[in-house]
Amino acid sequence: MKPDNNSKLTATNIEEKIEQIFQSGGQSGTSASLDDTVLQDLYQTLYHGDEAIMERTWHRLAQRYPLIEQSADTAPAASDARTVITFPQPETYRPQPTPKRPPQRTKTRTLSILMLVAACLLIIGGSLILFTQYQKPTQPAAPPQKGPLQFFDRQGKLIYQVDSHNKVTVGMTPLTRDFINYSLDELAADLHVKRGDLPTMGLKVTTTLDMQLQTQAYQKAQQTIATTSQTHEIGDASAIVLDYHDGSIHALFGNLNTQQSSYNVATQHPRLLGSIFKPITYLTAFEQGISPGEIVDDAQQSFPSSDTDNTPYTPYDYGMTFSNTWMSYRTALQSNSNVPAVQILTRTKLGPLVKKAQALGLHTPPAQDTGYAAALGIFEDTVLNATTAYGTIANQGVAVTPHTIDHVNDSNGRIRYQAPHAGKRILKPGTAFMLTDILSDQQANSEIYGQCNPTLLYSTSQEQCQAAQPGNIRPAAVETGVNDNFKDTWTVGYTTDYVVGVWAGNDNARPLLKIIATDGASQIWHDTIQLAEQGLPIKQFPGPPSDVVKKTATSHGVTTTDWYLK
Missing domain, CATH: 3.40.710.10 (DD-peptidase/beta-lactamase superfamily)
Structure with missing residues (x-):
């Protein structure tokens, strides 16, 4: 059937159109039909009224699609407004020799049959092409690089950053090196990934580090x-x-x-x-x-x-x-x-x-x-x-x-x-x-290590502590x-x-x-x-x-x- 502007074939309705063509005529006792007016319009569009092309096309279709059974005895007269083509049941299908055109077939009736078959063929062929393209496997696109990986201290200050190419752009100084390295191993273990994968994951990590x-x-x-x-x-x-x-x-x-x-x-x-x-x-x-x-x-x-x-x-x-x-x-x-x-x-x-x-x-x-x-x-x-x-x-x-x-x-x-x-x-x-x-026991520690020893957390200076002014002791x-x-x-x-x-x-x-x-x-x-x-x-x-x-x-x-x- 020739689709109108409201039923154009797309990648999402290909299967539906094919199913409509076959299911409408593929069940016992049902038929698919089109108005002669629609067929005539389609014929004019496709063949420009050239009957020779119609004859050759009919012959090729009959050879390529022997499942199309044409019933001359039960076909309606040329004057009838509708033309019928019956499709056999799939389980009863057997390859048949190329059918011969019924004798004395009227021009209108032949045209109607041919135009309906041509419309089906065009829809099916085009659908198969589009469907094949739609189903064509494609190589999965490489995952986007989501870096960088960023580490922040507990106050929200950026202390470390590495991009998706493992280039460190912030941090990793002697001051933070050991903390960052331990944190990277811990992060990989927490997320159950390899450490080398972390820079591409686009993560923002809040650490426990008090940078001050x-x-x-x-x-x-x-x-x-x-x-x-x-x-x-x-x-x-x-x-x-x-x-x-x-x-x-x-x-x-x-x-x-x-x-x-x-x-x-x-x-x-x-x-x-x-x-x-x-x-x-x-x-x-x-x-x-x-x-x-x-x-x-x-x-x-x-x-x-x-x-x-x-x-x-x-x-x-x-x-x-x-x-x-x-x-x-x-x-x-x-x-x-x-x-x-x-x-x-x-x-x-x-x-x-x-x-x-x-x-x-x-x-x-x-x-x-x-x-x-x-x-x-x-x-x-x-x-x-x-x-x-x-x-x-x-x-x-x-x-x-x-x-x-x-x-x-x-x-x-x-x-x-x-x-x-x-x-x-x-x-x-x-x-x-x-x-x-x-x-x-502060008294015991003082007896062993002396007054104002480092284990004593006095609140004044060491000089003041030694002068018997330790202040409040924590x-x-x-x-x-x-x-x-x-x-x-x-x-x-x-x-x-x-x-x-x-x-x-x-x-x-x-x-x-x-x-x-x-x-x-x-x-x-x-x-x-x-x-x-x-x-x-x-x-x-x-x-x-x-x-x-x-x-x-x-x-x-x-x-x-x-x-x-x-």
């Missing part, structure tokens, strides 16, 4: 290392500021060496933990019901090497000396004594210690690979893992996964990712409380340590707001000179946590939870009043 704090802490650390490098031969440092309530990392730098950018103690290169691991040894015992008030003899002793090896192991305190007195475990931890730490581990055994340390996020070797020297932190870990473990203690025993990505928006502004803040209980509330109570629970080989100094501690972990030493593990526990890392810790706390109110640590009770006991002539798990 990062800058100030980095500069303070540089100043401390510069002033102590000759005295103690310390060449590098690393620090992390973590909000342990939600796991957000507000500052992170892995080293201060702008020339050797690949050395990153914060997240990649572990260092020997030493004494900052001792609190983990003690909290494992507290979890089993041992109290900080129980008494131990800090004298030279020999212990079995491990749970299964009876080879003698003899630890020594700093300077190869011992106090040779009976003391509580509380006092032993505060004074950083080695013998009591090993002694308490022989009571709790290695397996529970390793399990607890790993639950806190530390990469402790399996129990069978360690001996009782594990109580003294004879294995390595990163600043991030050490800081995270202390953050769980600060958070009353609830661990929250540390992260640098707060949320991610795509190029349309939709949220692609939001950091979870849910926590998981790792320690009993009473265990975390007892450890915080021990490590936050409570802090803190542990310091220097390894027996004098290659690493550590300080990790927390307030009611943040936990800060600091390492100081040399990238090449060169031993430090004339170093004590409050040198190097402690001063950087003091400056960093004071910067983080600027403008925040001073608060006390939470009181005792319901699963502890205070008791008084006497043993070996020493009377103590301390906390016990119920």
